[in-house]
Amino acid sequence: MKSSRRKSGVNKAEVAELLKPIKRNYPNFDASIEVVEHYHKYLQDFPFELAQYNVDQHIMTEKYAPTVAHIRGQLAEQTQHEQLREEAINMTAQIEEWKLTAVPMPSHVKEALKNLDKKFREAFDDGHVGRNTITE
Numbered sequence: 001m002k003s004s005r006r007k008s009g010v011n012k013a014e015v016a017e018l019l020k021p022i023k024r025n026y027p028n029f030d031a032s033i034e035v036v037e038h039y040h041k042y043l044q045d046f047p048f049e050l051a052q053y054n055v056d057q058h059i060m061t062e063k064y065a066p067t068v069a070h071i072r073g074q075l076a077e078q079t080q081h082e083q084l085r086e087e088a089i090n091m092t093a094q095i096e097e098w099k100l101t102a103v104p105m106p107s108h109v110k111e112a113l114k115n116l117d118k119k120f121r122e123a124f125d126d127g128h129v130g131r132n133t134i135t136e
Contacts, residue, residue: 010043010051012036018043018055018071026065042068 019031054073058066
């Protein structure tokens, strides 16, 4: 789906380009100039790369030719996916930054955690977990 194309909407030549693989895979599909005009009306605000991707996905998974709605796909879902991807990248960068600025845990905290873990394991082994038997 990566491309160096612009992110603006689909033009008529690109609509015709989108319809070629549809016609190849669905021989009864009408790819006339009227259909190009019709599809352009509803795709002119839609990114070409995304339309092309959706056509490819449709061809691989569906028995019938795609409608405009299929070509547009779930833009909100796809936009959300991109947003989540960006958030994951940002979070990863934040974690890397934290790694660079992190300081070791103080030894007294580390020791207290070890003791707490030991008490928990003993209580678990005795079958007393969840009965508030772990105390300082």
